Amino acid sequence: MENKPKSLLNPDKSFTDEVLKNLKVNVERYGYAACPCRLASGKKTEDADIICPCEYRGQDVAEYDTCFCGLYVSQKAIDENIPVKPIPDRRLDKI
Numbered sequence: 001m002e003n004k005p006k007s008l009l010n011p012d013k014s015f016t017d018e019v020l021k022n023l024k025v026n027v028e029r030y031g032y033a034a035c036p037c038r039l040a041s042g043k044k045t046e047d048a049d050i051i052c053p054c055e056y057r058g059q060d061v062a063e064y065d066t067c068f069c070g071l072y073v074s075q076k077a078i079d080e081n082i083p084v085k086p087i088p089d090r091r092l093d094k095i
Helices: 013-030 044-050 057-064 075-079
Strands: none
16 A cells, blocks of 8 residues: 555645635535536536545645645645645546
């Protein structure tokens, strides 16, 4: 079994609050917490892979020290104050 780094909430409170606010919008809009950084279909079964925390989070944090939307980061990102920056969207490989 692969040892992946633990995913932690981004400690940047204003950034995290903004992502959480947008997750709440998607909960109100769709009835589930679709990633606010991706285009949701509004169909839960089609969006199951991007319901936060999305299925790509662990792999993204392991490889890039952040998830796609930046809500989750690695301990290394926190310790070394690594800024959240854009990363490739793994979901594009599925569609």
